[in-house]
Amino acid sequence: MGWLVVLLVLLGPGGGECRAAGNFVMVANVANGLTSITPQDVQLIFLSRKRSWPDGTIIAPVINENTKIYESFSYTLLKRSPRQYLIFRKKMLFRGQGMPPPVVQTDQEVVAFVAAHAGGLGYVSPEAVTPAVKVLALSQ
Numbered sequence: 001m002g003w004l005v006v007l008l009v010l011l012g013p014g015g016g017e018c019r020a021a022g023n024f025v026m027v028a029n030v031a032n033g034l035t036s037i038t039p040q041d042v043q044l045i046f047l048s049r050k051r052s053w054p055d056g057t058i059i060a061p062v063i064n065e066n067t068k069i070y071e072s073f074s075y076t077l078l079k080r081s082p083r084q085y086l087i088f089r090k091k092m093l094f095r096g097q098g099m100p101p102p103v104v105q106t107d108q109e110v111v112a113f114v115a116a117h118a119g120g121l122g123y124v125s126p127e128a129v130t131p132a133v134k135v136l137a138l139s140q
Helices: 002-011 039-046 067-078 082-094 107-116
Strands: 024-029 120-124 133-139
Touching: 024 067, 024 107, 039 067, 067 082, 067 120, 107 120, 107 133, 120 133
Parallel strands: none
Antiparallel strands: 024 120, 024 133
């Protein structure tokens, strides 16, 4: 029965679409033409395997290290623990495979970063969303 509740929460009222995943929402720059993003694309972006939006704009992801949000994002979308993701980012830097996304500590810093970068992408608690960014629905 517990897995059914989790499934219903993840799927949300739209069935295959979900605005909030756990306790966070994905936010993008308001100039971004997308209205939704797949969990697979989020994973590819934050693992530095997808670097541009469909319109060619370079993606500028930002990591929110707010403990509860970061943990939920990491397990839900990256399929890794926060520690595993930190090790991945350090290895990426050490091996010269590029720069990992910048890290901030608060939702407000994520909103400011995403608003300031045309390709900005981040995750914040739902109550932190402002008109400076747009929410991207998570879709399958």
